[in-house]
Each structure stands twice: as C-alpha cells, then as structure tokens.
Amino acid sequence: MSTVQNRLSIIALGGVNEIGKNMYVIQYDDDIIVVDCGSKFPDESLLGIDVIIPDIAFLLENKSRVRGLVVTHGHEDHIGGIPYIIKQLNMPVYATRLTLGLIKGKLKEHGLLGTTTLHQIDSSSSLTLGSIPISFFSTNHSIPDCLGIAFHTPQGTVVHTGDFKFDLTPVNEQFADIHKMAQIGMNGVLALLSESTNAERPGFTPSERLVGEHIHEAFAHAEGKIFITTFASNVHRLQQIINAADKMNRKIIVMGRSMVNVVEVASSLGYLNIPSNMIVEITEVDKYKRHELVILCTGSQGEPMAAMGRIAAGNHRQVEVSPGDTVIFASSPIPGNERNVARIVDNLFERKAKVIYGPGAVTGMHVSGHASQEELKLMLTLMKPQYFIPIHGEYRMLHQHRLLAEAVGVKASNIFIINNGDVVDIVGSEALQERKVPNGNTFVDGLGIGDVGNIVLRDRKVLSADGILIIVLTLGKSDNKIVSGPDIISRGFVFVKESEGLMEEVHRITLREVEQLQQVITKTNNNWGIYKQSIKESVGKFLYAKTKRRPMILPIIIQV
C-alpha cells in the first residue's frame, strides 16, 4: 500500500453510528496515530459474546506506519480494547496518570504488563509522533484526567475533543483548559472531531457539584445505614460521597470488585482524598452503629450479581439492609437497564428501606458527563473548524450535532457524517470522503478473539429459541440396513419423557425416510447427505406442524 504525499486522512475504526468501541485514526503521509481503543458490550442478539472490539485489519496492514496510541481517558469505551489489540499490534501507549493506572490494571489482568511501552503524559505535554507534533488540553468529564488532542499536521490542525462537558465548578478544581482551546481555535483548526453523546439534549449539562449537594442533603436526613451506588469510575462523585460521609461522621465500607479497584488506584495516585481511618473493612461492620456507616458499592445499573443486587436480594453474607436504612442510586439507569434496576428497588422496598431512585434529572443524584447542545456549540465556537466530523454517537446524535454545527456557522458541505471505515482525506484545501478501509466488529468470546462468526451465532440463535433434536442412526457398511437406532435426543426442545408420542412419531418418520431411500440408493456409501437431508426436512415439517417450533434437527448417521 503506497502513501499519497501530503495527504491528511481522518478515519473512524469504531465509535460512529454506535456508542462504544471508540477508535479513530489520524494519518499524515507515512505516520499513523491511533486515538483510543475502546470496547463495547454486545446486544442480546449476539448470543454468548462477551465484548466487541474494533476490527484493526487496516492498522495491521499498515503496521510499520503506526506511531502510537493516544488515549483520551480511562472509560471502557476508550480503553477496553487495549488488552485484546495490543497482542496483535504492539504500539506505544500515551495517556494521563489515572488513565494509565487503569490501563495497567487491565494489562496486568491479561498477563500483558511489560509487553508494550506506556508513556505518561498530561495536558501540558508536547509530543511528536512520527513527524506530527501533538498538544493537549484538559477537559471535564465523568472521570478525571481527560484530554482533548490537537494534531498539528503540515496540512493544518486536527482537534479530537475526547469525551467532554464544560463543568465551570468542577470537583477537586480540575478545570478545563478553556483558554488553551480558545488559543487553538484562534490559530486555526482545519478539522474538528467532537463527541455527540448528548447532541439530542437541549441546554447545558449541570455541574457535578449539584450531585454533591443532593448527596449531602440525603446523608443529612438519613437515620440508619446508608447504601450508595454509582459508576465506579466516576471519581469526582466518589469524592463527593466521601466528603458527605466525612461531614456526617460516617465510616465507609467499599464493596464490589470495580469499586474497590478504582478507590485503590485513584487514592494511591492522589485523585481521591480519603481522610485516614475512614475506610473500614466489611468484617468490621458490626463494630459500628447503623448511623455510623456508609456502604459504597457497585451495581448502580441493576446488575443482579453486583454488590447492590446481592445485598437487595439478601444474598450477601456480611451486610444486610434493615428497615429504615437509606439506599441511594447516584446514577440514571442506562436505557435497557431499567428493568434490572426496578427489580432491585422492588427488593429494597420489600426490606422496608427508603430508596432514592429514578432518572438523575428527577432525583438530583446524577448528572451526565457529556456536553449538551449549548456546550457542543461552545466547543464549535471556540474551535471555529473549517471541517467538522461529529463522532461518538448513533446516527441521530451525529445528525443533531451536524445541525448544531450549521447553526454556529460551519458550512453544511464541510460537515462529514461518516461510518466506521470511512476516510476523510484532506489534500490541499479540499476534503473528500471517498475511500473506505476494512472495519467491523471483532467478537470476543472467552479466550477467542474473532473466532465466533456468523455461522456460530446463527446456530446459537436457533438453539436458543427451540433447542436441538438429534437423531442417531447406525447403518451397515455393506447393505445400508439399519443396525441400531434411530435414537432420538432432545435438548432445549421438549422434555422427552413428557413427549413420548411426539418422539414415537419422529422415530416412525425417520424409519420411513430411510426405507424409502434404501429402495433408491443401494450399496453406495457416499449418500449420507441425502439421508440426512430427507430426515431433516420430513421431521422438521412434522415438528413445525405439531408444535410450531423449529428446533435444529441434526441427523447423525454412522456406518459400521
């Protein structure tokens, strides 16, 4: 693959027309820089799949040109793909301290620590990868240490915002570099890639501090134990929970693997200020009175096996909800998770707890980490880009973001809504979207990366709906006569013991098919295919007529 001279290319390998598995590529001449390497969770149609990562065939084809991976922040949809992809493509990783801390945890878990070089950067760093100088600006989001990135290519500056909001009163004084953004905009931005998650939401996303005030108020009114659950990675919120607990002289018990992990990483790196002796072990729960405790736990999305779910169901050995305890969901249910959250709230009410739950806009216990329309317009106004590519969102979000860009003055013909794999090439002053590179979803199932394809998934779908019926038949080598069988085995279709009549009929149909075929096909050994096909069709037709179900029918013919 040859390289066009002086061509700047912007490529999405993941993150457009979807939420999750973000991966963008900036290429200038022979230098390729990757931004983020995320994962996403499969929808319910992808049976048995654990996680989805970007297809990186394009990067593997251009291995020698890849200069590094720059990571905007430490959320799963930006770092979750790293341990899977680093095995195939070993590139140096650049990220801020907290982000690196979380990446290291992942690499350690996969036994990959030390396989690649990790470089710590911050918003004041200057890098040159290949021939491309890169600078950064800090942004606000629902995790600390987030970066926006400016690629200063000879063709012009390309800005990638990462995920952001404008929180003008941020927790822990983590202010965004608004002056630096203005400076970059004044110097001229050729192309802006800006995130679109909340492009459908009017207004300005409230400050995280608002949640802190509501947490504090709820803590002040609570009488028994307080259980509070939120996204583990929202370190600012954890800090506000800690602050509120401190004011009320309550100790904190941390529960749930990811919560324990984030509290450890974030406090050891200085992102969480925890008064000494404040955190107590779960084993010490009985040493304290109910009004002296806050239980900070995972499970804010209603995951039944997370700490909150197990506590609500009464399945936790060491801690229980007593009548009058307060339970706070410091989160909004993500669409699709409402039912699971509702189940847990039901359980908590049965235990006579006071429960604060529902959308953050109602409870005040959650604000988004993403920019709403006014903030997206502010970013577009600061950057004044010549070309605009909305990223990080499903189509309607990209579409709404386009309308916002037009509203603040970006030329409609200079806005590109792209699909994963699409390339925007800028040569001279002209931008064109004409090329496509390989792209797609790579499925991770257990230890297999990319080995589960359409055939396996299609089979799982059939099996999941109606199960399987196996018909085993032994035929004599010399004469095709039946030696044993047909034996019929059902799994996930019907319970054989309760369906004897049906099974007898399958038995009869199979025998009839074999006898009919034996009269036509004699002494030829290669016609098992025909036997199998006829059994499959006749039995399938019969079962559908009788049950309106379509199990997978698998005839097995053995020749002895």
Next chain:
Amino acid sequence: MSTVQNRLSIIALGGVNEIGKNMYVIQYDDDIIVVDCGSKFPDESLLGIDVIIPDIAFLLENKSRVRGLVVTHGHEDHIGGIPYIIKQLNMPVYATRLTLGLIKGKLKEHGLLGTTTLHQIDSSSSLTLGSIPISFFSTNHSIPDCLGIAFHTPQGTVVHTGDFKFDLTPVNEQFADIHKMAQIGMNGVLALLSESTNAERPGFTPSERLVGEHIHEAFAHAEGKIFITTFASNVHRLQQIINAADKMNRKIIVMGRSMVNVVEVASSLGYLNIPSNMIVEITEVDKYKRHELVILCTGSQGEPMAAMGRIAAGNHRQVEVSPGDTVIFASSPIPGNERNVARIVDNLFERKAKVIYGPGAVTGMHVSGHASQEELKLMLTLMKPQYFIPIHGEYRMLHQHRLLAEAVGVKASNIFIINNGDVVDIVGSEALQERKVPNGNTFVDGLGIGDVGNIVLRDRKVLSADGILIIVLTLGKSDNKIVSGPDIISRGFVFVKESEGLMEEVHRITLREVEQLQQVITKTNNNWGIYKQSIKESVGKFLYAKTKRRPMILPIIIQV
C-alpha cells in the same frame, strides 16, 4: 375441597408483583368469579417462549364453582390469555362491545369461536353470577369501553377498578361514571382492588386531548407525507389522528396487521368515526400528492418487523420515506424498547425525514392511560374502602400505592400487599391473609402450553451462550472396543473447520478416557453412564481451560 360458609375470598392469580397477565378471583361461598385473563411477554431470559399466561390449577380444581369470566377491557394483559385458557376451562365471558369484538378476533384466530358463550354487557348492566349481584361503572383508559366492577356480596361490596385514569375531557365524550363511583363509595365498600401502574408518578395524568392538540399542530406544519405510529388499541388516539387528517384534507393509509384489525373492529362497532372515502388502499399511494397523505402504522415500540420499522429500513415495497416527510411517534418507548426505537429514528434521519420522537412528556405526543398519584387518591377517596389491595403493578408500585392509601386515611393494618396465589379471606368483619392457592407462570411456546419447563429452558440457556459439542462413539457389544468414532460435531460453539487443533485434542481426550475405562469396566453393558460422564468432565475441563467457554457436551455412545 369444602367451602367455608359466609367466607369472602379475594385471590390474585396474576398481575401483582408484575406488569401483565392479570387475573383475579372473587369467591363467596360456592361461587367463583374470575376477573380478566391476561397474558404477558417473557423477558429475555425465557428463551424461545412466546407468551406467558396465568397458571389456573386453582380454577381447574374448582371447575364446578366457576360462574364466569368478567373482563374489564380489551388490552392484551387482560384478554391475551383467553384463547389458551378457554380450552381448559370453558366459562361464560362477560365484556363490553369493543372488548368482546377484540376477544372474538382472538378466538377466531385460534379456531375457538362458538366454544364458549359470550355475553355483551355495558356499564349500566346488572348481572347476578351464582348468588353474587354485580354492577359496573365506566372508566377512562387508553382504550374505549372500560369497566370498573362492584361485587355486591352478602359480606359487603368488593370493587375492582380495572385500569383507569380520570380524563375529565375525554375524546368522543366517553365520560367516567364518577357519580356512580361516589354512590358505590357512599353505600360502603368492604374492599377495593385498585390498579397501581402509575403509583410512582406524582400529579394527575394529562387528558388524551392534549395529544390531539399536538398532533393537530404537527400535521398543520408538515409539508410532505406524514407517517404516524401509535398503539393500535388506543382508539381515542386513532380518532384524533383521523380528525387532524380530516382538517388538513389528507387521506389515510392504514398499515400493519394489528392497526388494520383495530381500525376495522372499532369502526364497524361505531367506536371510530371515519369520514367516508378517507381511508385509501396502499395500492393507491401513487394517486395522491405527498401532502395529501397520512400513513397510520404499527411499530411505535420500534419492532423491526412492524410497518414503521420496515418503512424506515427501506424494506417496504409500496411506500417510502422521502426527504422532508414528517414521522411522528405518538407513543413513549416502554422501558426496554428504547434501543429498537432509536435504531428506527436513526434510519429515518438517514432518509432526511423530520422525526418527532422521545418521551411523551417532552414531545406532547403521548399521555399515559393510567392514573397518577392524585387520581389514585381520588379513587381511594371516592370508594372509602375498609380494606385495600393494590393490584396491577410491580412491588415498588404496590408499595407507593399503599403509602397513598395511608395518606387518605386507610388504616395501615387494613392494606394487603399480596403475591400471586395469595388469598385475602374476609369472614365477619375480619380480613386475614393466611392461605395460598396454586399459581405461577404457564409458558406458551408455539402450540405447546405449559410443556416447556425449567430443564428445557436451562438447556436453551447453555446452548444459546456456548452451543453444543457432540461426541459420537460406537462400541462393540461383546468387548466394548471402539468400532467407530469418536466423531465430533460442533454447533454454536466453534466453527470446526477453523478449530482443527482443538477438535484433535478433544478426539485424543475422548480416546484416552475410553481406554482408561475399558481397563476397569469389562463386558458390562450398563456402564455407558460412566463413559459419558468421564468424557463430559474431561472434555469440558479441557475446553474451558482453552477457550473459557462452556458448551453443552453431549457424548453419544452406540453399541453395535
């Protein structure tokens, strides 16, 4: 089973601690009356199940005492179980004209018309079933012709509200019998069963007319074709859509099976007023200009195969969305359906349509059919019940409804939150909740009613996640020596052609297991169980270590 004299029993067979499959039983002495016979849809864990209906073992045990089924209204969660249950328990059905029309449609579809007697009633009817006089009152809801029911037993009056809201400006002048409700309350209500769907919502649910105004406004601003989708059964909304189309001189094309069905039934029974020549066939679409058409279709919940879904995806042969057309979702996505609706909105934006979508509270295009807190308090105040049983809702809704009842003066000890199967017995002036009757979920899968149980579902779950690996082995009858195999077949686990190494190893492990066992077990024919178990365990362990997957492993041993 003997009957306790002068005992009034109220039993839930479906509808409490869940949304759907409503079925309640009122028994006095030897007379049993059933209220509603609903169905509900399975959640995603119930693989392959089409629909869930109540377990009616209790009614079958008391067949001779069942005097009839009284139906409150024509929604699926109140009538969906009828065709399945009427086959096992033939009881006379009492319902209003529209409700009966919808029930007849169902019975016809199942070939059951004429198997049971159908009695048409209205809100002014008086019935006596067994020895129990029954009267009715009309209510407002998102389908016309809804009833509340009063059972005037010798012990006292039991009121069942059915689903309701208070719409003081109802479409088509279908006013609720608020004076009759007041009269019933004044005469004394022993026990009230009231629906709890919106018990978590503060305030008063807006009138359906509000939606009419927004539809009218949107129609007035639309330039191209108008596509509008809503719940087919919401006849009032259909009427308002027809009215708006009429004012704008647009013709209506009706699309989607359930929409066509409801428009037919409701207009032939006089519940829909459609100006003549207003409905045109889809085949006539080309005879009209874009601004002369409204396409009224199914698919408001994002069902990909419903009319709206197919049109948005460009899969409909006869009608397409053109740039500038208006698409209106006159509905709120039900929790769990947001993603499917979002997919369709994405598609519509790609076709450059103007789309009105999102929660009804934001768009004004949907209001609930259920009473909010102030209306629930109004019903409780009108009825002044001695005992109160919140029904029709998940636990947190029942719980909130209890708090509302306490707030308007019902004694806390007189409120019963019950589970399906629980019985509230009232003897003399005392109510007790001590008994339970058989209850549960009966699964319908294709033509099978209740034949899919836990074992089949557990198998489907295993198969759906990791597929199946079948190992076929033929052993000699006399010596247990291997005659053929092991042959290995994978479905939904891995694609065998791409996993040869893995399959070779399974082959080797199986042979090793068989050889080891042959040295221990000789010439006994009854030990296939041991062979199968050892193969299953060894292969399972190996595969989990290699792939972190747990396919169903099915060894088949044939003796020849």
